[in-house]
Amino acid sequence: MLAHLNNLEISMIVGPRQAGKTTLMKMIQDHLVATGKKCLFLNLDFETDNQYFISQNALIKKIKLEFGESQGYVFIDEIQRKENAGLFLKGIYDQGLPCKFIISGSGSVELKEKIHESLAGRKRMFELYPVSFTEFIDFKTGYLYADTLEDFFSSDKTKTNDLLEEYLGYGGYPKVILAATKQEKLNEINEIYNSYIEKDITSLMKIRRPDAFSELIKVLGGQIGQLVNYSELSNTLNVSLLTIKNYLWYAEKTFVVERITPYARNIRKEITKSPMYYFYDLGLRNFSTGQLGDSSAEKNGFIFQNLILHILKERLHGQNGSVHYWRTKDKAEVDFVIARGKEILPVEVKYRDYDFPQIARSLRSFISRYSPKYAYVVNKNYRQEIEVDKTKVIFLPYSDLLFKEI
Helix, strand or coil, rough: HHHHHHCCCCCEEECCCCCHHHHHHHHHHEEEEECCEEEEEEEEHHHHHHHHHCCCHHHHHHHHHHHHCCCEEHHHHHHHHHHHHHHHHHHHCCCCCCCEEEEEEEHHHHHHHHHHHHHHCCCCEEEEECCCCHHHHHHHHHCCCCCCCCHHHHHHHHHHHHHHHHHHHHHHHHHHHHHHHHHHHHHHHHHHHHHHHHHHHHHCCCCHHHHHHHHHHHHHHHCCCCCCCCCHHHHHHCCCCHHHHHHHHHHHHHHHEEEEECCCCCCEEECCCEEEEEEHHHHHHHHHHHCCCCHHHHHHHHHHHHHHHHHHHHHHHHCCCEEEEEEEECCCCEEEEEECEEEEEEECCCCCCCCCCCHHHHHHHHHHHHHHCEEEEEECCCCCCEEEEEEEEEEEEEEHHHCCCC
């Protein structure tokens, strides 16, 4: 992000509400001011700043008043509040002002789609998510093991297990992590969720049935890692099939859930239409189902699976790879399949401790059908390698996945 400050392209920060976008912008501003740079910070949530967005000329006049003919940095927070923001910014950018724009906003459809399209070739997008598991561990340990995190996982099983359960229970929203008690954490995530429904869903997207949308999020929270049946959701929530699909699209674009599609080569035998949905933040998922902070192993199985998806996608960032699931009509299923061209890697996730290697029938079925070079069984503690039909099956603790190249 800091490296892009020297590029005249607009730096565009998007992500879920309350993930820390404003904090990040303020930190960048402090860095620039400390090096003698001129900065202007505007927030469209503030009524006093809205006057500068009445017209392009009004904003240009304000910028020239602050910077004169000098170079400067213009920060605009909550840009999605500006109607037709993409075209508004495009017109200003194309005038070639001696300033760099850094903009941010929650992941609304307006920001991610319309602004994204209007500023084609004029911006670079940076996505900011809730605190990752490794960031959470670093914070909770006072960054004592920032350079030796792998050794910390190996040497202190009790502490790392406690931190794992806390993260599975409460997720990674900064304000929730910082809250001291369970009640305070509940209050914080309740505020985040209600703000999301009221500001993004009701006000910005004009959804007529926010109650139905909220219920949809609760239903999805109760079936992460399971196939989604659109017709069943339609009947359950008493809204049309088209509305269900629209609501799911909104939920994706606002960084609440992400859709995982099936991996398939044989479309006759494998399910090709039903996706699965996982949550960007585990705490929000738990809150939606009334289970915030619940660390019971029975409930944590699918939440742990959700965490492993996060880790896999982090490890694949910048690579040419995608994550899918695999399931046949006879219900043989593998949690995740990483596809990179013709190379595939099945990943089974088990929230349990192993004493010896055990391979599920579904994974054996996948190995028999596709003969991958490797297969992973990600678990809590066990490390071992065995061979099945010339496929090397690697049992590895989830912590190994944080550091291992995939």
